[in-house]
Amino acid sequence: MMSAQAQQQSAAATYLEVAGLDAGYDGVRVLHGVDFSLAHGEAVALLGRNGAGKSTLCSALFGLEPQISGRIAIKGQDVAGWPGHRIARLGVALVPQGRGVYANLTVDENLTMAALWSRKQPSRRWVKESIYEDFPRLAERRSFSSGALSGGERQLLAIARALLTQADLIVLDEPSEGLSPRAIEEVIIGTVGRLRGEGYTLLIAEQNLAMALTLAERALVLDHGRVVFDGPSATLLADKDLQKEHLGL
Numbered sequence: 615m616m617s618a619q620a621q622q623q624s625a626a627a628t629y630l631e632v633a634g635l636d637a638g639y640d641g642v643r644v645l646h647g648v649d650f651s652l653a654h655g656e657a658v659a660l661l662g663r664n665g666a667g668k669s670t671l672c673s674a675l676f677g678l679e680p681q682i683s684g685r686i687a688i689k690g691q692d693v694a695g696w697p698g699h700r701i702a703r704l705g706v707a708l709v710p711q712g713r714g715v716y717a718n719l720t721v722d723e724n725l726t727m728a729a730l731w732s733r734k735q736p737s738r739r740w741v742k743e744s745i746y747e748d749f750p751r752l753a754e755r756r757s758f759s760s761g762a763l764s765g766g767e768r769q770l771l772a773i774a775r776a777l778l779t780q781a782d783l784i785v786l787d788e789p790s791e792g793l794s795p796r797a798i799e800e801v802i803i804g805t806v807g808r809l810r811g812e813g814y815t816l817l818i819a820e821q822n823l824a825m826a827l828t829l830a831e832r833a834l835v836l837d838h839g840r841v842v843f844d845g846p847s848a849t850l851l852a853d854k855d856l857q858k859e860h861l862g863l
């Protein structure tokens with residue numbers, strides 16, 4: 615059994631804890647008893663076939679559409695049932711599938727709006743100018759309508775919006791979807807890899823196994839709404855039978 619001190623240390627190291635999470639829509643259950651946790655600064659890939667429940671899990675963490683039961687704790691606080699804006703204030707940002715940027719607004723306006731969601735005491739404070747310095751492509755496009763951006767630029771903007779909320783856990787729902795190999799290399803591998811290096815906690819839902827495993831040291835595989843693998847990425851990469859059975863590869 616863990617000593618009280620070890621339990622305290624382990625609670626302090628845990629950013630997100632999900633236990634016995636069920637989620638669904640209008641009575642149709644999609645997630646069944648999902649358990650996992652994320653340590654501060656850990657990058658975890660969330661894998662699974664189409665319809666396995668990855669987006670449902672990402673949305674459930676953020677207080678969005680699915681109805682849920684079970685435990686979701688962020689930094690030790692039980693947040694199940696909280697609305698998204700309250701969860702955002704704890705430092706969680708979701709970069710949704712399809713990116714969630716406002717296509718009718720300019721890049722600059724999108725960034726201004728994201729900053730309104732900002733939490734109060736971040737460890738690192740991003741402001742619009744630091745975003746433009748660090749992501750010169752966005753600076754070049756600042757007055758462009760977001761709807762006119764390329765897929766890679768839109769993904770970059772969505773990530774920048776997450777940073778401006780001063781999040782320290784960023785949940786990315788299929789970031790590589792619809793991007794060219796070059797955009798995947800530059801935006802996803804480049805930017806997300808950098809966030810990882812800077813100590814952000816990352817949960818990356820992906821269909822692209824090789825890419826997800828490049829970015830994350832640990833993988834979680836969902837199949838029909840159940841966690842069927844939770845372990846080192848290298849183990850999953852080496853286990854062709856598991857990939858075939860649960861990812862259809």
Ligand SMILES: Nc1ncnc2c1ncn2[C@@H]1O[C@H](COP(=O)(O)OP(=O)(O)OP(=O)(O)O)[C@@H](O)[C@H]1O
Pocket residue numbers: 639644662663664665666667668669670671679821
């Ligand atoms: N808003 C919704 N209303 C009703 N059912 C939904 C909704 N969103 C998803 N579902 C259903 O929940 C199940 C899981 O879908 P989900 O999008 O979570 O899977 P996924 O692993 O993210 O797949 P994909 O890669 O296709 O996005 C599917 O059967 C889907 O039809």
